[in-house]
Amino acid sequence: KAGVTQTPRYLIKTRGQQVTLSCSPISGHRSVSWYQQTPGQGLQFLFEYFSETQRNKGNFPGRFSGRQFSNSRSEMNVSTLELGDSALYLCASYPDLTGGITEAFFGQGTRLTVV
Amino acid sequence: SQQGEEDPQALSIQEGENATMNCSYKTSINNLQWYRQNSGRGLVHLILIRSNEREKHSGRLRVTLDTSKKSSSLLITASRAADTASYFCATDGYSGSARQLTFGSGTQLTVLP
Numbered sequence: 090k091a092g093v094t095q096t097p098r099y100l101i102k103t104r105g106q107q108v109t110l111s112c113s114p115i116s117g118h119r120s121v122s123w124y125q126q127t128p129g130q131g132l133q134f135l136f137e138y139f140s141e142t143q144r145n146k147g148n149f150p151g152r153f154s155g156r157q158f159s160n161s162r163s164e165m166n167v168s169t170l171e172l173g174d175s176a177l178y179l180c181a182s183y184p185d186l187t188g189g190i191t192e193a194f195f196g197q198g199t200r201l202t203v204v
Numbered sequence: 205s206q207q208g209e210e211d212p213q214a215l216s217i218q219e220g221e222n223a224t225m226n227c228s229y230k231t232s233i234n235n236l237q238w239y240r241q242n243s244g245r246g247l248v249h250l251i252l253i254r255s256n257e258r259e260k261h262s263g264r265l266r267v268t269l270d271t272s273k274k275s276s277s278l279l280i281t282a283s284r285a286a287d288t289a290s291y292f293c294a295t296d297g298y299s300g301s302a303r304q305l306t307f308g309s310g311t312q313l314t315v316l317p
Contacts, residue, residue, distance in 0.1 A: 122303060131310065132292065132307035134304050181305075190252070193237075198244075198245065
């Protein structure tokens with residue numbers, strides 16, 4: 090089974106631009122979460138999608154948005170990029186198990202650099 | 205914001221020695237998980253312990269959980285150079301709807317050959 094795939098792996102953008110990152114979960118997984126990792130703030134939860142619906146959102150400004158498609162693939166978008174948005178963005182998917190207790194499966198991440 | 209802190213922030217040991225990392229958290233949890241990250245890559249799940257469990261083993265890993273103290277520890281026995289990585293604890297307050305992991309600040313483990 091293929092793992093979680095994130096594209097692109099690396100991205101360089103200029104301040105003020107917008108960016109879209111993509112995540113393809115493991116086949117059969119319907120829950121997709123996004124995390125931002127920076128040296129200063131560590132790993133922080135952005136949002137979670139399940140069956141095309143956002144179920145939970147972290148404490149990030151409205152410039153950060155996401156969506157999920159009917160095939161469970163997810164995208165996140167950051168508009169009006171700031172230098173502080175430079176980070177490793179990680180996507181994780183979960184199997185849809187009853188009982189709910191399961192680990193997350195992470196992709197390799199997208200390294201975004203804003204210049 | 206971070207759920208809690210991990211201790212120590214950095215740990216350097218010789219191959220063959222044991223490594224112990226500690227994690228504290230703040231809120232009630234459904235389960236606690238440990239992940240490893242190699243040099244800015246994705247996170248790899250190591251072990252999950254449920255809130256009603258006190259200890260769990262997986263290969264060279266041993267995890268303990270003390271919900272009264274809101275703390276957990278990860279022990280890696282007979283460490284190898286390949287264990288060099290950052291280790292994160294993550295709490296899961298999963299309540300049947302949304303999934304959200306809250307991570308600790310991480311421990312950077314270096315195993316010297």
